Amino acid sequence: MGAGEASAEQMRDFLGQKNERALTDFSNIAESYIEYANKEGVNHDVAFCQMCVD
Numbered sequence: 001m002g003a004g005e006a007s008a009e010q011m012r013d014f015l016g017q018k019n020e021r022a023l024t025d026f027s028n029i030a031e032s033y034i035e036y037a038n039k040e041g042v043n044h045d046v047a048f049c050q051m052c053v054d
Contacts, residue, residue, distance in 0.1 A: 004045035008034055011048050018052065 006014075011030035016023050023029075030048065037044035 001041060002043050004034070004037065004043045004048075006045045006048070011044075015052065 008030040011033065012023060015029070033048045033051070034044045037047050
């Protein structure tokens with residue numbers, strides 16, 4: 001819970017380093033995680049990282 005610290009650009013860069021295709025298919029995924037995590041009171045950094053784990 002709480003607020004995340006990573007910017008959308010930092011999150012995109014991280015994802016791009018791990019999986020470039022994900023950015024092609026889901027170009028606004030970082031912004032979506034920030035938006036919806038803020039609405040739900042969830043840390044967007046943690047939620048985004050959990051999504052990245054396979």
